[in-house]
Amino acid sequence: MRRNIKGLYTELAFEDGAALVDESIVREQLRQKRLKRQRARKKARRRALRRRIILLFLVVVVVCSGGLMVYEQFLSHQVVLRNRVYQNPLKYYQIQDSISLSGGDYELSEGYEGLKTAKVIQTLGLGNAVGMNGALYTSEIADTVADFQAQHGLDATGTVDLTTWLAMGLSEEDWYTLGAYVSPLRIDNTSSRTACIEAMISRAYDYLGDNYIIGASGAPGLGIDCSGLIMQALYAAGIDMSPINPVRHASPGYEYESANIWASSKFKHVDYKERKRGDIIIYCNEKGTVIHSAIYLGDDKVIEAWPNQVTESAVLNYQHSLVKGVVRPFV
Template identity: 45%
Template structure:
């Protein structure tokens, strides 16, 4: 009799370790009775290939997130949860918890699970000292490109001359009418401004997936030219903070009022400084840097922020630095004065 009780105790302990068990082994109230939609694991849990949970697939650790498509009950077995990947895990509340999804602590930037719409007005008129992709296109079209896409006096004069020749109101500024007359599509006047990287991770994905979504977006720009004040589609280039902002959008972070739309406005090429100054990132010690962190740099000899890159791990970053977007060592001959590290995801 004693041996039977001991064996039963061992079997129950085993079921608790893996999240296995039968209805009789645990009270029905210990299990979800309706689909929790999204769960977070509270401890190490086994994924199975079948609802009866007899064929192991993999083990997932604490704080793993999953989307649940169905609550399944197989006769003689405890309730199971079917994930959107087709695998099954326990519905035992001791192992999994219903959640709204992965999220940062409240004092930091919150992780968005719907498409981000950046702050600002789409379809801005391009004027003197504006930068960005529209300025870059205008200067190339009018022959005033000089390697630095800033709407300078020469471009202003060239626009006025173009407007006179084509019967347009002579302002020196490029509104939608002048833009179209220059030969660009009407739709691009707004689509260049409004581009925002699509979300690459969802509420049922955890921290690692959000970091990888951010880095994956940055890699879409690899090899494209460094273009000051630019933060638009991957077919174009960006500058350093323009790259960081689109990567943040892909990971579900909106650093408003810092915005890809306003990035072309005069002075906004230094959004690296605004990102560094934000109190909604956690600043961590250089020695504690992790993949997905933002790396900020001082201008040599000063304490002025002038650059930001995305840390990849193994002392490498992806960055936009003249002449192009590239992967580089975290410190090199062009910039090595690291101001600090900002953590995006917690």
């Protein structure tokens, strides 16, 4: 017994030849196949209708709520609607409801910078840690630390661990928090784009007059550098650039996080001629290497951490006259 190629009838084999089943069976098979196709088409039409109704509902809801920009992004599958008055498109850094940072308990060895290194330098009487390379953990500092450890009955490794830190009279809380500080949020779900920009700038002004400490990004009054200032200002406005963060910034090889800010595809890059308040100006040297970043205030002014202080300056001056480009945190 076998079926024909279309599966419409059954051919029965007998000793004296083959016989076909009744034609009514063939007609019934054809009818069933036709009904199956009709049901599939109706089901597909119902699904398509439901999709159109849902899309129309979203159009009405979003447009009526003033979210035309978000609706356009939805149509291009770029963003999921957020419970915010304002949110960046999905391909850029998203505004967060909360930001936290761990990893501040790192040990100090050659190449480290930042506030924890500055504390060690100041405690050992090796300088004030202010200025370019002022807070760099050099081999000379490692030797001094090793001497200190030997004098206090500790393993003379030249590396500052928690035990050595405490032996220097420094606080355990600072060990964990100095290098992993995040500025409190100054926005909420009702904040507009303009409010986010102003939160960023107002936080930057909290550091005005602070010392320039390389690799630092902590609370106001402790010292900070250019990219460290950008990090804290953006934290206040809900932007977390991690892995660009204070913990990594203090580690060897990450002094110039401004270069990584420039390289990030999660910022919108705009032409210098299109600069606006709240943009980040990226500076370079004659070779085109990124060396600095600052927050644009408008009227050709920036707020920046430049050795040896956080100041308000002209966007172009004798210290930084070459612009690599501009990135926009709030699009």
